[in-house]
Amino acid sequence: MSDLPRVYLVRHGETEWSKAGQHTGRTDLPLTPAGEELAKRIGERLRGLAFARVLSSPRVRARRTAELAGFTPEIDPDLAEWDYGDYEGLTSAEVRARRPGWTLFADGCPNGESVQQVSDRADRVAGRLKSLGGNVLVVAHGHFLRVLGARWVGQPVGFAQHLLLGTAAVCTLGFDHNSPDEPAIALWNDTGRPGG
Numbered sequence: 001m002s003d004l005p006r007v008y009l010v011r012h013g014e015t016e017w018s019k020a021g022q023h024t025g026r027t028d029l030p031l032t033p034a035g036e037e038l039a040k041r042i043g044e045r046l047r048g049l050a051f052a053r054v055l056s057s058p059r060v061r062a063r064r065t066a067e068l069a070g071f072t073p074e075i076d077p078d079l080a081e082w083d084y085g086d087y088e089g090l091t092s093a094e095v096r097a098r099r100p101g102w103t104l105f106a107d108g109c110p111n112g113e114s115v116q117q118v119s120d121r122a123d124r125v126a127g128r129l130k131s132l133g134g135n136v137l138v139v140a141h142g143h144f145l146r147v148l149g150a151r152w153v154g155q156p157v158g159f160a161q162h163l164l165l166g167t168a169a170v171c172t173l174g175f176d177h178n179s180p181d182e183p184a185i186a187l188w189n190d191t192g193r194p195g196g
Helices: 016-020 033-045 060-068 092-098 115-130 142-152 157-162
Strands: 005-011 053-056 134-140 170-175 183-190
Touching (some): 005 115, 005 142, 033 060, 053 060, 060 134, 115 142, 115 157, 134 142, 142 157, 142 170, 142 183
Parallel strands (some): 053 134
Antiparallel strands (some): 005 170
């Protein structure tokens, strides 16, 4: 089948909180100047590709990344970052000081989204993407895109812990043997920078 989609995932450029390692879900932060430059470079890296659809999280950091890369995205609320609830703005170390042994992909967030809620949202997105054809660009957030990558290939949310994703990174989801029954991760965490 030649009408299967090839999905390009892009994590938004750097913000002050992503630079500091703070969990940024609902907080709508702008890109840093460095984040804006990295977003422009994404456009250069994707030059020559035609996209049937360009989708973005509603958060300004994702929308602006898409725009600086040269695209006008459709907004998809399901592409928003994990709702961190009580852990919004905290680093993982700060959360673990309060709750030893905590991991996002196993425990979720109190007064935010559970692991199951994020899994269900990623499954909805993956289902919609798999029904499309051609190249599709998705601009969103680190933790959500990691879950989407895991769910694309039928893995539990916990698998996302092993899929590191830097700011302004590009990933590609597709299908092995061009078969809809063999979803695959073709490229992961390509930042275009030495050392990821």
